[in-house]
Amino acid sequence: MQNEINISIIEKLDAVQASMNSIVETLDKIQKEQTTFGDWISEKETISITGLSRSTLLKLRKTGKVRKSTFTGKQLYYKLSDFKKLLDKNEFEF
Numbered sequence: 001m002q003n004e005i006n007i008s009i010i011e012k013l014d015a016v017q018a019s020m021n022s023i024v025e026t027l028d029k030i031q032k033e034q035t036t037f038g039d040w041i042s043e044k045e046t047i048s049i050t051g052l053s054r055s056t057l058l059k060l061r062k063t064g065k066v067r068k069s070t071f072t073g074k075q076l077y078y079k080l081s082d083f084k085k086l087l088d089k090n091e092f093e094f
Contacts, residue, residue, distance in 0.1 A: 020087065023050065027084055040069060040077040050083060060086075 026049055030041065041049070046057065057078070060066040066082040 020091075024084070024087060027080060027087075030080065037077065039080050041080050043076040043078065046078045046083070 030045070030049065043054070043057065046052070047054065052060075057066070061068055065086060067079045069077045
């Protein structure tokens with residue numbers, strides 16, 4: 001029974017790690033493709049890439065973990081590198 005639980009936990013952790021690797025690869029790809037705004041991506045792209053909600057992005061902004069910018073005050077842009085730093089900071093080994 002204990003071995004089954006340990007295997008299940010390991011499988012779940014492997015899945016989480018695979019998801020994180022996929023996110024990092026996507027962020028790297030987007031960062032390489034960004035030419036117009038460099039490291040800045042739109043809020044819509046940020047939500048699509050990270051799967052985070054607008055309210056979570058607001059919390060991250062308020063705590064200073066990510067930066068935002070805007071041209072007109074309507075469309076927000078986020079620093080892609082801020083999200084990479086968060087992933088690196090929260091990285092764990094198996």
